[in-house]
Amino acid sequence: MARPVVLAYDVGTSGVKAVVVDAAGRVLGSRVRGYGLSTPRPDEVEQDIDAMATQLGAASREVIAAVGLDPGDVAAVGLTAQMFSVVALGSDGRPIRPMLSWLDQRSAAEAARIRATSGPDGGYATFDAVLTAKDVVPRIAWLEAHEPETARRTAWYVDCKEAVAARLTGQVAIDPAGASAFRLQDPRSGGWDAARCRSAGVPVDRLPPIVAATDVIGRLTPDAATLTGLPVGTPVACGTGDVAASQIGAGAVGPGDIHLSLGTAVYFGILAATQVADPGQRLGPLRHIAPPGWLLWLEIATGGAALSWLDRQIAGLGGPAERDHAAIDRAVEAVADEMDGLQFVPWLTGERVPLFDDAARAAFVGLGLHHGQAHLIRAVMEGVASQIAWAYEYGLAYGITPGTIRAVGGGTIGGLWTRLIADALDRPLEIVAEPQDAGARGAAACALVAAGLAGDVRSAVPPTIERVVEPDPTGSRRASARLATFRRLYPALRAATERGDTGGSAAAPAVSADVRPPAEVLT
Helix, strand or coil: CCCCEEEEEEECCCEEEEEEEECCCCEEEEEEEECCCECCCCCCCEECHHHHHHHHHHHHHHHHHHHCCCHHHEEEEEEEECCCCEEEECCCCCECCCEECCCCCCCHHHHHHHHHCCCCCCCHHHHCECCCCCCHHHHHHHHHHHCHHHHHHCCEEECHHHHHHHHHHCCCCECHHHHHCCCCECCCCCCECHHHHHHHCCCHHHCCCECCCCCEEEECCHHHHHHHCCCCCCEEECCCCHHHHHHHHCCCCCCCCEEEEECCCEEEEEEECCCCCCCCCCECCEECCCCCCEEEEEEECCCHHHHHHHHHHHHCCCCCCCCCHHHHHHHHHHCHHHCCCCEEECCECEECCCCCECCCCCEEECCCCCCCHHHHHHHHHHHHHHHHHHHHHHHHCCCCCCCCEEEECHHHCCHHHHHHHHHHHCCCEEEECCHHHHHHHHHHHHHHHHCCCCCCHHHHCCCCEEEEECCCHHHHHHHHHHHHHHHHHHHHHHHHHHHCCCCCCCHHHHHCCCCCCCHHHHC
């Protein structure tokens, strides 16, 4: 090969990114192709794997052309994708039905049943997590109960990345981090735990083999080669889900190192040297793809999606690619002293950490006649920042000594939101250059190791730090005061929802009525 490179794909919620990375870990070029979500009914969110693969192929051919790459120079393909979705694959490795997205909440009743039958701890001891409608197992249970014909034809239950890998290679396998998201692994052996599967009602023979993220799981089929513009037989590394991939791509690779992903959802990944236990008995860590071996994942369900929601309804900010971030920042900065207690709680799709409540819902509180567009945008930014700070506090209770916080994702592009988050955390944020490439770089690291071009995923794609956002003492004091009020809003709004006072579906909150957050968030 004239210059060996790898090609990595990051299959996200709203689009797929294809990047070319050389043996030194440098990104030579990238292209993005978008796709949508299907919402057949309330609380149902689906995506078409074949449509996603079509856009993956288009992005692949475009980046090959943009870089001027000889496809024969591609030593391996790497993959990462959104996590906590479910795809039912047939014996041919093709999807039987659309993917149940991580945003889908139709399995709330199945999650409640699993919690109720798993003991007084709601299943924490059994699954290392208290399962909600945002988890994999209840989605599988929903398919088994409501679509028996789909279940009968299913050979494999997999997540998004595994479905895309099967589309490219015809082979089915999953990495340790992806498998741990199912909450069905044996904590000692790392293999599937038959007892956990029986407790969950998940057929263990329909779960994919677990292999290393850097293993070659197969090679591009003739159909996939035509799709991607790469040679037939190009090796495909197993890769890993977006949480672990972004941890690698952010360069947060030592014990205690943290990466904060500011995307559609927001989440922390915090590396731990051991399998840490949750004092609140709600959430255990995921396995990581490299030492130190464990990754505490703390998700805020609605992050950038809250700003996109506001944009669709009233703000008219333009799509993420064409937004004038500097103008938005100026407008929002100008109203900093005019908020007069206006707050937004961002629970548009329920909330994970620290509420673990599928039925929590969003609200603006404290609106006045003088509040306009800029006030609403700032309230959304501050509300997500408050939720991030609350989740971070929950993570600190695990006893991990926190290290550097590296921030990645589209939410780092503007300057004001990252400063509000730094103020809320009272911690500096190191903003990674090309922040939206972090997941793809992590997938590329797996491919580089699989191709023999690198020896360790942790050092295969060294990041560049673009800037450091320091917290402002005055801003941190204001953020702390907002968070104190923010905490009190949850029990008040939840009580109103349970009474049906919000005018919404009276049945919706009852589905998750037994999903109660730790006692401290109610006080």
